[in-house]
Amino acid sequence: MSATHLHGPVVVIGTGLLGTSIGLGLEHRGVPVFLEDTSPTNQAVAVDIGAGRPIAEFEADRGAQPELVVVATPPDVAVDVAAGALQRWPRAVVVDIASVKGAIVRGLRERGSDLGRYVGTHPMAGREKSGPVAARGELFTSMPWVVCTAPESDPGAVRLAKALGSDLGGIVVELDADEHDEAVALVSHLPQVMSSLLASRLQGTDLRLLALAGNGLRDTTRIAASDPGLWVQILGANASKIVQHLYGVREDVERLIRTLEAPTAPGARLDLAQLMTEGNAGQARIPGKHGGPPQAFAWLTVLVDDRPGQIARLLTEIGEIGVNLEDLRLDHSSGRNVGMVEISVLPSKHDALVAELEERGWRVLQ
Template structure:
């Protein structure tokens, strides 16, 4: 039997926009037993998302939705949210956009009726990928991830509860905050890091091939998110320009100080220690205190099943892997796998893996 839909989502949910986020919402809700309908300006996206199991294509005669989830480009959020508030007068409407204050102002201008405005509650799942489109979607995209729910002053309490039920059904952890608080937070934790990655990655474009041949996991980690869609990020930056401008000015001051220190040979420790303090401030798993971890480096042959065998051995040894990274050495038939484990477990894992025939780099 299919699972029973969670309380608060016992009616039909319409997902408007089935790219990465919208399709992932549809997949997660369908898995939870929710009746999901899909719409998108590009019919091929609907066909793809529906084929993946994210829901059925929306059409005439569908039940009236209890909830509409808008997943469209940031520049269109206000327009699309307002259109669904008017088209579905009984439905709660939310969106999954990465900026909340500017769309709210746009919605309020387009839907001045207080009763309609009460049914809108913005939200933002803190999950995504540098990949886009429905084929990049997964039902597990939001599991264990924060999902900001950002009611405004007129939002009805029952509408807020419905949006929080959406986040819970997708496996996310709800974080309630105001739209302005949200925009300041994502400027610091998402938008600024993306722009710093873009600046770093830009220094690689056109670099001599012999220099790029030395690229390791560090540069890949720092630049990975810079591969995101430029058109999408142009809209995000424009929508959150106020919060970002303040942070970019702070970074410019730090960069001027760094440049002066490099030129003059002045001590770099204050800036380097500030970086270490920032890394330590990032919450650990499930939002808790970060767990002190140590790396265990293991050479893994580039053959099918070897990585699975390594994980299985770590499980049999009884050591939990907190994180994992893989670095492929150019020209070598092995990859160097970095297993992050608790400090107190690192030496136990090293010794036990060596006894099982693994090459462990100490």
């Protein structure tokens, strides 16, 4: 069976980061998109950057029905908006992209909405920035796009929900709503909570001390810059799933506190080593590049003068050498006008790349 693709028109309700990104991605594929938002400013910005046309132009054609309606509103109004869309366009398939699925399908079922034309979806993509100006049409490329069917879902509606994800470059994954909510509680919501808790400890810290921070602190607090208003809704909607993981974290923290209160007691060092080893084991289970199996890479650090064009020259020369970069991170040496480019490559390429870069005059740390 050939893949289903959207033809449109598609109505996107909500022109924040995700809704506008969906509009940009579909318009790039030639799918006509119409945008609606309670904020005239957000809608106008999304229209101006090419994510679609105003909903008024679609409604001018009385009796017109969209092929698909995407509810891209905040989670706390998703049920209301999805229920309204199902009534407003009685022949259209309606999907939502909220990050919690169980509460929405239950809310629609309680209202007696037509669940045959509804499918819950969740693109596992985003940015710390919000709003239409942060949107990117390629935001969903190679990212999981979860489709959660209800028992009532019509197969045709499910095909369109999957087509939305695949047309935007996502990797479609099917889960039921409870499986989804359990999964995101661990892999998305708990990391946000832990990052925010860690970042909150930095309040009031002397800036001279924070100047010592390296990539470890930056990496672990990056998502703490996320929108508080949105996360209040997400955490509240999935509280029962998240709190189960927090109970486990509490046990681990209490265990660590007891050990560090007597760090030289018999068994204390073994317990600390075990704690770190358990972290190693969990981290090693995270899927590798492109969602494949975990893979170990070799790292090297190249010192780069902090002036225009140096990083571009480095990357160009690595390409000339014929080595593919698996990952890249940037940092700066404290107190020096030197950048540090941390590069990961396949272990089999490491030594040859180091030798070739040094021969070309680069300063390499291993």
